Amino acid sequence: MQHEAHTHGINMSALGRDKQSLSLEQETVAIEVPGLSLFYGDKQALYDVSMNIPKQRVTAFIGPSGCGKSTLLRTFNRMNDLVDGCRVEGAINLYGNNIYRKGEDVAELRRRVGMVFQ
Secondary structure: OOOOOOOOOOOOOOOOOOOOOOOHHOEEEEEEEEEEEEEEEOOOEEEEEEEEEEEOOOOOOOOOOHHHHHHHHHOOOOOHOOOEEEEOOOOOOOOEEEEOOOOOOOOHHHOOOOOOOO
């Protein structure tokens, strides 16, 4: 007896994923992190983090508890500014503008940069 093959695949064309994927070098960078370190008082929590996050892509941070995922995410909209003794060294560039520059409108930044936690 012959059985008909069933496929339960995802229609990549309907998702707009049928086009050739761009490499990260070809994509517009939304957030550039060139060597960021973060301290809570004397305790260093992030060590020289460097990364690029492309525009209009879903980006997930995955790792064990306590490895710095949430700490890093909070730097993208300066929520760590609200933590006493927190100090950031380095820069985070949002479309080429350092969000840690003097005079940055933090309320406007937080309207532009949101995040969803699990």
